[in-house]
Amino acid sequence: MAFADANPRIVMEAWPKSGTRALLAGDITPGAPVRFSTGWKVAINTTATVLKYAIEGGKSGEYIHIADGMVIGGFTGGTPGNPLYITSAGAYTETAGTYICGYMVTATVGIVGASTLAV
Secondary structure: OOOEOOOOOEEEEEEOOOOEEEEEOOOEOOOOEEEEOOOEEEOOOOOOOOEEEEOOOEOOOOEEEEEOEEEEEOOEOOOOOOEEEEOOOOOEEOOOOOEEEEEEOOOOEEEEEEEEEOO
């Protein structure tokens, strides 16, 4: 089975647990990678700024909590140990991209944190 991003994503654990309060500049779903650009919005594969993760979802203009990293469940078809990347739409994928944001732990659970350049 091919990898598929979770919809909805399940935030199983986040650090820091309570996160940091952030004002949204775009709509966000739980577990989404986010970046700051005149407010917090979905991160895309060309993001070269600080990468955080949404603990909860929200609409533009609302405040949510964001974390430095998290464990996300609900994926399907993942390969344990494979890197996770961010797509141009802000989704997660195992297809090689510009930034590695985490790794698959099981077929359905991934762990994401600080972004690094892909090698």
